[in-house]
Amino acid sequence: AQLPQESTELILCGRGFIDYNLLNAYTSSSIILKFNLDNTALLAEMHNADVFILPSLSEGFGHVILEAMAAGLPIIATTNTSAPDLITEGNEGWVIPTRNTSAIVERLKWCIENKNVLFDMGMNAAATAKQFTWEKFRAGIVSFYENQIH
Numbered sequence: 001a002q003l004p005q006e007s008t009e010l011i012l013c014g015r016g017f018i019d020y021n022l023l024n025a026y027t028s029s030s031i032i033l034k035f036n037l038d039n040t041a042l043l044a045e046m047h048n049a050d051v052f053i054l055p056s057l058s059e060g061f062g063h064v065i066l067e068a069m070a071a072g073l074p075i076i077a078t079t080n081t082s083a084p085d086l087i088t089e090g091n092e093g094w095v096i097p098t099r100n101t102s103a104i105v106e107r108l109k110w111c112i113e114n115k116n117v118l119f120d121m122g123m124n125a126a127a128t129a130k131q132f133t134w135e136k137f138r139a140g141i142v143s144f145y146e147n148q149i150h
Contacts, residue, residue: 002105005030007112013045046071050118051111056081057098066132069125074118076107092125
């Protein structure tokens with residue numbers, strides 16, 4: 001509601017339990033709900049987006065951030081996600097405090113005003129995502145357990 005409606009469209013994608021009663025309070029012409037998309041459709045949504053937002057209260061590592069980065073999207077995500085491990089502030093996106101709506105609005109307004117920079121940020125995000133391979137992830141787990149034994 002704090003963003004210019006003529007230049008803002010929120011596409012909310014998700015899977016699993018969905019609280020439609022909560023979401024119905026926020027539906028408008030600028031909010032589109034798309035749930036239980038297959039991987040191809042979800043990737044298409046990412047490719048059509050300008051920025052990916054994950055305002056999670058608690059997410060653990062949150063591989064969805066890496067997926068969005070690999071799709072070339074700048075990220076806005078909270079400190080309670082994998083964002084602090086993945087994002088250099090202003091390079092691939094931003095890490096914002098949890099429960100801070102004004103931080104989300106501030107970053108989105110910046111994105112609207114600086115849309116020409118988002119492509120480069122998305123390319124930075126994609127390059128960073130390439131560093132986080134499944135092989136590296138598995139090796140890190142093995143290393144962790146090996147260090148616990150010794």
